[in-house]
Amino acid sequence: xxxxxxxxxxxxxxxxxxxxxxxxxxxxxxxxxxxxxxxxxxxxxxxxxxxxxxxxxxxxxxxxxxxxxxxxxxxxxxxxxxxxxxxxxxxxxxxxxxxxxxxxxxxxxxxxxxxxxxxxxxxxxxxxxxxxxxxxxxxxxxxxxxxxxxxxxxxxxxxxxxxxxxxxxxxxxxxxxxxxxxxxxxxxxxxxxxxxxxxxxxxxxxxxxxxxxxxxxxxxxxxxxxxxxxxxxxxxxxxxxxxxxxxxxxxxxxxxxxxxxxxxxxxxxxxxxxxxxxxxxxxxxxxxxxxxxxxxxxxxxxxxxxxxxxxxxxxxxxxxxxxxxxxxxxxxxxxxxxxxxxxxxxxxxxxxxxxxxxxxxxxxxxxxxxxxxxxxxxxxxxxxxxxxxxxxxxxxxxxxxxxxxxxxxxxxxxxxxxxxxxxxxxxxxxxxxxxxxxxxxxxxxxxxxxxxxxxxxxxxxxxxxxxxxxxxxxxxxxxxxxx
Numbered sequence: 248x249x250x251x252x253x254x255x256x257x258x259x260x261x262x263x264x265x266x267x268x269x270x271x272x273x274x275x276x277x278x279x280x281x282x283x284x285x286x287x288x289x290x291x292x293x294x295x296x297x298x299x300x301x302x303x304x305x306x307x308x309x310x311x312x313x314x315x316x317x318x319x320x321x322x323x324x325x326x327x328x329x330x331x332x333x334x335x336x337x338x339x340x341x342x343x344x345x346x347x348x349x350x351x352x353x354x355x356x357x358x359x360x361x362x363x364x365x366x367x368x369x370x371x372x373x374x375x376x377x378x379x380x381x382x383x384x385x386x387x388x389x390x391x392x393x394x395x396x397x398x399x400x401x402x403x404x405x406x407x408x409x410x411x412x413x414x415x416x417x418x419x420x421x422x423x424x425x426x427x428x429x430x431x432x433x434x435x436x437x438x439x440x441x442x443x444x445x446x447x448x449x450x451x452x453x454x455x456x457x458x459x460x461x462x463x464x465x466x467x468x469x470x471x472x473x474x475x476x477x478x479x480x481x482x483x484x485x486x487x488x489x490x491x492x493x494x495x496x497x498x499x500x501x502x503x504x505x506x507x508x509x510x511x512x513x514x515x516x517x518x519x520x521x522x523x524x525x526x527x528x529x530x531x532x533x534x535x536x537x538x539x540x541x542x543x544x545x546x547x548x549x550x551x552x553x554x555x556x557x558x559x560x561x562x563x564x565x566x567x568x569x570x571x572x573x574x575x576x577x578x579x580x581x582x583x584x585x586x587x588x589x590x591x592x593x594x595x596x597x598x599x600x601x602x603x604x605x606x607x608x609x610x611x612x613x614x615x616x617x618x619x620x621x622x623x624x625x626x627x628x629x630x631x632x633x634x635x636x637x638x639x640x641x642x643x644x645x646x647x648x649x650x651x652x653x654x655x656x657x658x659x660x661x662x663x664x665x666x667x668x669x670x671x672x673x674x675x676x677x678x679x680x681x682x683x684x685x686x687x688x689x690x691x692x693x694x695x696x697x698x699x700x701x702x703x704x705x706x707x708x709x710x711x712x713x714x715x716x717x718x719x720x721x722x723x724x725x726x727x728x729x730x
Contacts, residue, residue, distance in 0.1 A: 248273050251730075252504055252513040254491045254529070257285025258716060259706030260519030261474035262723035265317040267730060268483040275513070276478065277506065279490035279672070284471035285519070286671060286678065287716070293658035295558030295613045296606045298468050300678065302597045302615065303436070303568070304461040306454045306717040310470070313720050316727070317477060324473040326464035328602060333460050334568035336432070337647060338425045338576075344566075345429070347459045356426065366421040370430065373420075374453035377406045381450060385712040386721055388728050389689040390696065408446045409685060416446035428576050435619055436715050438549020438679025440580035445685055454717075462567065462602050467716070494518075494525075496534045500701040515702050515730065522681065522693055522709025523548075523674035535699055547687060548622055549679030549714070550583055551664035553629065553636050555616040558658030562600050562612040563648060569596040571647050586625035588632075594618055594643060611657070616640055622664055622675040629663040637661060679715075680708035688713065695725045704729060 249272050253260045256278035268274040282288050286300035304310075307327075314321040321327075333345040341359055346352055349371065357364030380403035394400060408416060413434050417427045431441035433451035463469050479485055493505040494516055503512040518525050523546075526538045573579040573591040582589040600612030607613050618640055621627060629636075644652050664676030681687050692711045697703040706722040708714035 249514040249730075250512070251275070251515045251517065252277065252511070253517045253519060254494075254504070254525070255285055255519030255707070256280075256283040256471070256475065256485065256487075257519050257707060257719075258287045258471055258474075259708075259719045259722050260285075260517065261471050261478065262313045262720050263517055263519070263704075263706050263726055264478045264483055265319075265474050265481075266313065266723060266727070268478050268481045269317040270730075272730075274478065274483040275486060275511075276475075276483065277486045277489045277491050277504070279488070281488050283475040283485070283487070284468050286673075287468055287471050289466060289468035289472070290556065290660070292556050292558055292613075292660045294608070295556075295611070295658050296466065297556045297613050297615055297660075298466045298597075298599075301467055301716050302599070303455075304463060304467055304470075304716065306458060307461055308458075309717045309720045309724070312724060316724065317481075319477060324477070325469055328462045328464065330460045330462060330567055330602070332566055333455055334570060335566040336429050337569065337571045338428070339572070339574045341425050343425070343429050345456070347456075349456065352456065359425070360423055363421060363423060363426050366423075366426065370417065370420045370449075371453065371456065373406075374449055375457070377403075377447075378450045378453055378457075380406060381447060385718065386724070388695055388725055389692075389711050390694050390698070391690050394690060411446040412442050413444045413446055413448050414441040416449050417441075424576070428572065432570060432572075435550075436679070437683045438551075438619075438677065438714065439682060439684075440584050442577075442580065443584060444683060445688070448683070451715075460568070462599065464603055465605050466599065466603075491520075491529060493531070494529050494700075494703065496531065496700055499534060499699070501703045515704065517704045517706060517726070518697070519707050521673050522705065522707065524672045527674065528672075530700070537699055538693070543674075547682035547684055548624065548675050548677035549682050550619050551622040551667060551676040552662075552678055553618040553620045553640075553664070554660075554662040555614075555618075555637060555640055556660040556662075557614040557616065557652070557656050558607065559612045559614055559652070559655045560610070560657050561655045562610065563598055563614065563650070565596065565598050565601070565648060567598055567602050569598065570594070571596065571643060583619060583621060586621040586627070588620060588627055588636075590639070592618055592639070592643075594640060596644070614652075616644070620664060622677040623668050624675050627664075629665050633661055633663055681714075683713055695722060696729045 353364040434444035595617040597615035667673040667676035712718040
């Protein structure tokens with residue numbers, strides 16, 4: 248029986264562990280924190296519960312496939328709630344209530360501007376065709392350029408427009424800025440601006456509109472919690488509070504891990520730690536060529552996030568998901584990509600207590616506020632500007648919702664890009680990992696079967712297919728081709 252080590256109990260590592268332990272491997276998952284989940288972990292702030300990171304659950308079929316591979320039914324382990332209203336998008340001159348019902352979305356757009364409903368239908372039909380062709384490609388390994396000549400890739404080519412951005416692709420359907428931004432803000436899931444993200448990623452909003460968004464009772468962290476329980480129930484081993492110090496390599500072949508200055512032998516090693524962090528800290532530079540420190544530093548990385556986790560003594564009458572757009576959204580995005588902090592910023596607001604009372608005690612709520620900001624490479628002094636950014640975010644919430652939110656804050660936690668880097672081992676605090684530009688996708692992204700060292704594999708947002716929960720889960724399924 249092969250003995251497999253997994254570094255990191257994030258969504259990718261736990262998915263891989265759950266599948267591999269079901270196949271009969273001896274699986275050991277090593278996690279530096281006192282709980283599972285990585286950036287998908289549960290966080291308690293004075294009794295108020297939060298998801299540390301991801302809050303959007305889409306493309307549910309991939310997560311269902313992970314559980315099926317482990318011989319399990321997803322719904323036997325998690326209580327899933329489909330959201331009728333996907334999210335509320337608050338622009339300067341209009342508010343869009345996006346719905347899982349496409350007819351309602353059509354009417355909403357048409358009411359705002361005649362012809363926008365038809366533009367929405369045309370956009371929807373184009374994405375339907377694109378996803379049908381793209382999905383099989385993203386579910387397979389893409390280790391080298393020869394894969395561009397596969398039949399499935401060639402069939403998709405006419406629909407991808409590789410040199411076109413998400414923004415430009417959407418502008419073919421309408422020039423209305425609110426329309427474009429309402430179907431392109433999802434590029435920020437990749438840590439990119441819509442005018443930079445490749446047009447392939449117009450499938451992201453389509454997935455939300457076509458298949459819907461889900462909430463998991465107790466938070467998305469419960470996915471990781473349940474995966475960990477399944478791994479242990481099937482005989483796998485979970486080692487919390489156990490940071491890995493080094494991947495041991497001889498003749499470019501991994502043979503184990505160094506933990507607490509002791510050698511532990513393994514047949515295979517799966518890295519779920521942040522990719523760039525792992526290359527910088529867990530692998531000897533003597534064993535690397537393509538991903539040495541100086542080469543990693545030249546790669547493109549996503550933006551970061553400035554986070555507020557607020558425990559309130561009230562429940563705001565707002566949607567489960569809301570986005571407050573800056574007045575000049577295009578200028579804001581350009582500033583973000585140029586490592587600038589702009590006063591006219593946008594916020595994502597997660598109000599799960601509207602849907603799920605388990606987050607806080609009766610009459611109270613947990614409010615999650617995310618401000619996209621440049622990563623640590625920007626040299627912005629986030630620590631000294633922490634209070635300033637907090638007050639600016641609260642001011643925008645007050646202006647938007649007509650409330651003095653500071654009068655209702657019972658508990659508060661702030662996470663800056665520096666915190667992501669220092670406390671969560673996120674390279675540069677770039678929470679969405681390596682950027683998803685064409686030079687860092689498909690065969691140009693670090694491969695699931697790591698190309699530099701034998702017996703090493705990658706899962707998570709830094710490998711193929713990319714960042715975001717569905718693709719992270721898929722990265723674990725891709726390992727089936729190798730293990």
